[in-house]
Amino acid sequence: MKIEYNHKKIEEKWKKKWEKTGIYKVDDKNDKPKYYILDMFPYPSGEGLHVGHPKGYIATDIFARMKMMQGFNVLHPMGWDAFGLPAENYAIKNKVHPKLATDKNVATYKRQLEMLGFSYDWEREINTTDPEFYKWTQWIFLKMFERGLAYESNEPINWCPSCKTGLANEDLEDGRCERCGSEIERVPMRQWVLKITDYADRLLNDIDKLEDWEESIKEQQRNWIGRSEGARVNFQHRDGTENIEVFTTRPDTLFGATYMVLAPEHKLVSTLTTKEQKKTVQEYIKNAAKKSNLERTELQKEKTGVFTGAYAINPVSGKEIPIWIADYVLAGYGTGAIMSVPAHDERDWEFAKKYGLDIVEVVLGGEDVDQEAFCGEGTNVNSGFLNTLETADAKEKMFKWLEEKKRGEKAVNYKLEDWVFSRQRYWGEPIPLVHCAKCGVVPVPEKELPVVLPDVENYEPTGTGESPLAAIEEWVNTKCPKCLGEAKRETNTMPQWAGSSWYYLRYIDPKNDKELVSKEKESYWSPVDFYVGGAEHATRHLIYARFWHKFLFDIGAVAYDEPFKRLQHVGLIQGEDNRKMSKRWGNVINPDEIVDAHGADSMRVYEMFMGPFSQAASWSTNGLVGARKFIEKSISITEKVTEEESSEEIKNLLHKTIKKVAEDIEDFKFNTAISQMMILVNKITEIGSVNKKDYLLFISVLAPFAPHICEEIREKLGETVSVFESDWPKYDPELIIDKKINLVIQVNGKLRETIEVEADIQEEEAKKIATENETIQKWIEGKEIVKTIFVKGKLVNIVVK
RNA sequence: GCCCGGGUGGUGAAAUUGGUAUACACGAGAGACUUAAAAUCUCUUGGCCGCAAGGCCGUGCGGGUUCAAGUCCCGCCCCGGGCACCA
Numbered sequence: 001m002k003i004e005y006n007h008k009k010i011e012e013k014w015k016k017k018w019e020k021t022g023i024y025k026v027d028d029k030n031d032k033p034k035y036y037i038l039d040m041f042p043y044p045s046g047e048g049l050h051v052g053h054p055k056g057y058i059a060t061d062i063f064a065r066m067k068m069m070q071g072f073n074v075l076h077p078m079g080w081d082a083f084g085l086p087a088e089n090y091a092i093k094n095k096v097h098p099k100l101a102t103d104k105n106v107a108t109y110k111r112q113l114e115m116l117g118f119s120y121d122w123e124r125e126i127n128t129t130d131p132e133f134y135k136w137t138q139w140i141f142l143k144m145f146e147r148g149l150a151y152e153s154n155e156p157i158n159w160c161p162s163c164k165t166g167l168a169n170e171d172l173e174d175g176r177c178e179r180c181g182s183e184i185e186r187v188p189m190r191q192w193v194l195k196i197t198d199y200a201d202r203l204l205n206d207i208d209k210l211e212d213w214e215e216s217i218k219e220q221q222r223n224w225i226g227r228s229e230g231a232r233v234n235f236q237h238r239d240g241t242e243n244i245e246v247f248t249t250r251p252d253t254l255f256g257a258t259y260m261v262l263a264p265e266h267k268l269v270s271t272l273t274t275k276e277q278k279k280t281v282q283e284y285i286k287n288a289a290k291k292s293n294l295e296r297t298e299l300q301k302e303k304t305g306v307f308t309g310a311y312a313i314n315p316v317s318g319k320e321i322p323i324w325i326a327d328y329v330l331a332g333y334g335t336g337a338i339m340s341v342p343a344h345d346e347r348d349w350e351f352a353k354k355y356g357l358d359i360v361e362v363v364l365g366g367e368d369v370d371q372e373a374f375c376g377e378g379t380n381v382n383s384g385f386l387n388t389l390e391t392a393d394a395k396e397k398m399f400k401w402l403e404e405k406k407r408g409e410k411a412v413n414y415k416l417e418d419w420v421f422s423r424q425r426y427w428g429e430p431i432p433l434v435h436c437a438k439c440g441v442v443p444v445p446e447k448e449l450p451v452v453l454p455d456v457e458n459y460e461p462t463g464t465g466e467s468p469l470a471a472i473e474e475w476v477n478t479k480c481p482k483c484l485g486e487a488k489r490e491t492n493t494m495p496q497w498a499g500s501s502w503y504y505l506r507y508i509d510p511k512n513d514k515e516l517v518s519k520e521k522e523s524y525w526s527p528v529d530f531y532v533g534g535a536e537h538a539t540r541h542l543i544y545a546r547f548w549h550k551f552l553f554d555i556g557a558v559a560y561d562e563p564f565k566r567l568q569h570v571g572l573i574q575g576e577d578n579r580k581m582s583k584r585w586g587n588v589i590n591p592d593e594i595v596d597a598h599g600a601d602s603m604r605v606y607e608m609f610m611g612p613f614s615q616a617a618s619w620s621t622n623g624l625v626g627a628r629k630f631i632e633k634s635i636s637i638t639e640k641v642t643e644e645e646s647s648e649e650i651k652n653l654l655h656k657t658i659k660k661v662a663e664d665i666e667d668f669k670f671n672t673a674i675s676q677m678m679i680l681v682n683k684i685t686e687i688g689s690v691n692k693k694d695y696l697l698f699i700s701v702l703a704p705f706a707p708h709i710c711e712e713i714r715e716k717l718g719e720t721v722s723v724f725e726s727d728w729p730k731y732d733p734e735l736i737i738d739k740k741i742n743l744v745i746q747v748n749g750k751l752r753e754t755i756e757v758e759a760d761i762q763e764e765e766a767k768k769i770a771t772e773n774e775t776i777q778k779w780i781e782g783k784e785i786v787k788t789i790f791v792k793g794k795l796v797n798i799v800v801k
Numbered sequence: 802g803c804c805c806g807g808g809u810g811g812u813g814a815a816a817u818u819g820g821u822a823u824a825c826a827c828g829a830g831a832g833a834c835u836u837a838a839a840a841u842c843u844c845u846u847g848g849c850c851g852c853a854a855g856g857c858c859g860u861g862c863g864g865g866u867u868c869a870a871g872u873c874c875c876g877c878c879c880c881g882g883g884c885a886c887c888a
Contacts, residue, residue: 675825749869
C-alpha cells in the first residue's frame with residue numbers, strides 16, 4: 001500500500017468529510033464525562049493571523065482530540081473579541097462601519113483557523129459585537145449597577161490629544177497612546193467605575209484554591225492585588241480645621257514622622273495651601289498634571305515637591321510638622337497622602353535631605369540615619385510609650401493607642417484600584433443607563449436590552465471627549481424609564497475587556513435570550529476545565545474575568561466561584577530574527593503560505609515540536625521540514641504493514657510511545673511526545689515491517705497532532721470509522737517492561753563500562769559482575785575498595801582509595 | 802531596585818527530578834542510487850590529545866555538599882518577561 005502525500009487534496013477531503021458527518025458537534029449532555037477546554041479568543045485584526053497566533057489553538061486542539069478519544073464529551077469552542085479601537089480607527093480612516101471591517105476580519109480569521117483543521121463546533125461561535133451577545137454584557141453591568149458596584153466618578157483620566165479619546169491605564173505604553181504614540185495628558189472626565197476593590201480579598205484569597213494554575217501567574221496576581229496591612233492615621237491641621245488621613249505599614253515609626261506629603265490631586269491641596277505659597281503650589285501642580293503616572297514614577301533620579309505653607313500635628317509626639325506636595329505620592333494609592341519618616345524610609349530620606357527636613361531616628365538597628373535610611377526592624381527609641389519595644393510589639397501597641405484615642409485604626413490597603421469601565425468611543429457596548437433630570441441615573445429596564453449601538457455618520461471623536469454617540473440626537477434623547485419624562489442616554493461605551501470577562505459562559509448556551517446561561521447547562525459544563533492563552537493576560541483579563549465570575553456567583557447566575565480550573569500560558573513564536581513578529585520588522589510569516597506549501601499537519605506538528613510550550617521560540621521554516629519529513633516517514637510505513645506480529649522491540653517501543661504521548665499531551669509537553677513518536681517511526685523503518693494493528697495504534701496517537709493524514713491512512717488501510725470516534729489506545733503494562741538493561745559501572749563516580757544485564761539484577765550479583773569485569777579491574781587494581789553503591793536498574797559505583 | 806522565568810553542541814532542544822549529559826530534530830560532511838540534479842537511504846558530527854586502543858576536559862562563572870551535581874546549597878555574571886517612588 002502506497003499513499004501519495006498530496007497534502008492539499010487530503011486535507012481538503014477530510015475537512016469536508018468532518019463537516020458533513022458533524023463529528024465535532026457538541027452535545028449539551030450525554031452519558032460521557034464533560035471536559036471544557038478553552039482558548040483565549042482572538043481579536044480579529046486586519047492583518048490576519050501570523051504563524052504564531054495558532055500555537056495555543058493547535059495545543060488545545062490536540063488536547064481536545066485526545067480527550068474525545070478518551071471518552072469525554074468535549075467542549076472546545078471559538079469566537080471573536082471584536083470590539084476595540086483598531087476597528088474604530090479603520091472606520092474613521094475609511095468612513096466605513098466598523099462592523100464591516102470586523103466582519104471581514106472575522107471571515108479571514110475563520111478561514112485561516114479552519115485551514116488548520118481545528119475541531120471547533122462552529123455552531124457555538126460567538127462574537128462580542130453581536131447585539132444578542134452584548135445584551136448580556138449589558139445585563140451583567142446592570143446587575144452590578146443595581147448592587148452598587150458601578151459608580152460615576154469625575155477623575156483625571158489619560159487623554160490622548162491626537163485620538164481625542166480617553167484611555168485607561170491598560171491602553172498606555174510608556175506614557176504614550178498605545179495606538180498613535182502621542183504623549184498623553186491628564187484631563188478630568190466623567191467615568192463609570194466598577195468597584196473591583198470590594199472583591200480584592202476574595203480575589204486574593206481564592207488564588208490559593210487554583211491548584212492547577214501555574215505558580216508564576218498566581219504570584220503575578222497576588223502582586224497585582226497587592227495587599228498590605230498597616231494603619232490609617234489621622235493628622236490634624238495645627239489650627240484644628242482639617243483632618244488628613246494617611247495609610248502606613250509602619251505605625252511603629254509614627255514618632256519619627258517629621259513631615260507629610262500629599263499627592264498633587266489630593267482634595268485638600270487648595271484648602272491647605274497658604275496665600276503666600278499659592279502661586280508656587282499651583283505652578284507645581286500644573287506641571288505634575290501634565291505627566292502620566294508612569295512618567296511621574298519613571299523620573300527616579302530626583303523627587304520634586306513644594307511646601308504648602310501649612311502644618312499638621314503629629315498625633316503622638318504633638319509636634320508641628322510641615323505639609324508638602326509631591327508627585328511621587330500617587331492619588332490612587334492608599335489615601336493619596338503619606339506621613340514621612342525619613343529616618344526609616346528611603347524615599348522620605350531622599351526628599352528630606354533635598355529640602356532640609358528633620359530626620360529623627362525612632363528604630364535602632366541601622367547605621368547613622370543621617371547618612372542612610374534604615375528600613376529594617378529593631379528597637380524603638382525617641383518614641384514615648386513605644387520605647388524599648390521591638391517592631392512587632394510596637395505596632396500592636398500603636399494600634400491600641402490609635403483606637404483608644406480615636407486617631408486611627410488597623411487597616412488593610414490594596415494596590416488594586418477600581419476599574420475605570422467607560423470609554424468615550426463608538427465601537428463598544430453602550431452602557432445601558434439613562435440620565436434623567438428628575439430621577440437621576442436610571443437603569444434601562446432589562447426587557448429593553450440590548451441597547452443597540454446605533455449607526456452613525458461620523459466615527460470621528462467629538463473632540464470634547466464625549467463618545468461619537470453623543471452626536472446622535474435621536475438616539476441620545478429618550479424617555480426616563482421611571483418618570484417617562486425627557487431623558488438622555490449614557491453615551492459612554494464599555495472597554496474591550498467587558499465582553500471577554502464572561503464570554504466563556506456564552507459558549508455553554510450560545511443562543512439563549514431568556515437568561516445569561518441556563519442553570520442546567522451551566523451546572524453541566526462549568527467550570528472551564530482548562531484555559532490556555534497568552535501570559536500578557538496574567539493580571540488584567542484574568543482578574544477581570546475572575547471578578548465578574550465571582551459577582552455572577554453572588555447573584556446566583558453560576559454555580560462555582562472560580563471560572564477556570566486549570567490555566568496554562570503559551571510562549572510567543574517570534575520571527576526568524578528572534579524579534580516579535582510584526583509588520584514593523586517585516587518578519588511576519590503567513591500561515592496561508594506555510595499550509596499551502598507544507599500542509600496544515602506539518603505546521604501543527606512543527607509548532608508543537610519547536611520547544612517547550614510555554615517558552616518563547618523563534619520560527620524556522622527549515623525546522624518545519626523536519627516535521628514534514630516525520631509525517632512522510634510515518635506515511636511510508638503503510639508499505640511495511642503486515643499481518644504478522646511485530647517484533648518484540650517494536651511492540652515494546654510502541655507501548656512505551658502510547659504511554660508517553662498520553663502523559664505528555666496531558667502535561668502540555670508536546671515536543672517530547674513527538675520525539676518519542678519519531679523514535680518509534682525510525683525503528684519501524686529500520687526493522688522494515690510492522691503489524692497492521694500495531695501501526696494503527698500508532699496512527700491513533702499521532703492523529704491529534706496530524707488529524708488529516710491519519711484519517712487518510714486509516715481509510716486506506718480499510719478503517720471506516722473516524723479515528724476521533726474510536727478509542728484512545730491503552731498501553732500494555734507487560735509490554736513496556738524492559739527485560740535487559742545497560743548496567744552502568746562507575747569507579748569513583750566516573751563511567752568506565754556499561755554491561756547488558758537482566759533488568760531485575762540484584763545487588764550482590766551486580767556488584768560481583770562489576771568488580772570482576774576486565775575493564776573495571778584495571779581501574780581498581782591495587783586499590784582499596786572503600787564502598788560500593790548499587791542503584792537498582794541503573795548502576796554500580798565502586799569507590800576506591 | 803523587586804518578583805518570576807531562563808543560560809546545555811553550529812542551531813531548536815532532551816535528560817525518568819541527584820544516577821550513562823547532549824535523546825529527537827535542523828544544519829553540516831561523507832557515501833549509495835542517478836548520465837546528472839533533486840528526492841530518498843546509510844554513516845559521521847561537543848572540544849582537545851592519540852595511528853589506534855583509549856584518555857582528559859565539558860551543561861554561563863567561582864566555590865561547596867555528595868560515592869555521584871545540568872539537577873541541591875552559597876556568591877556572582879548575562880538574557881527574557883512582569884512590576885515599579887505602593888507609603
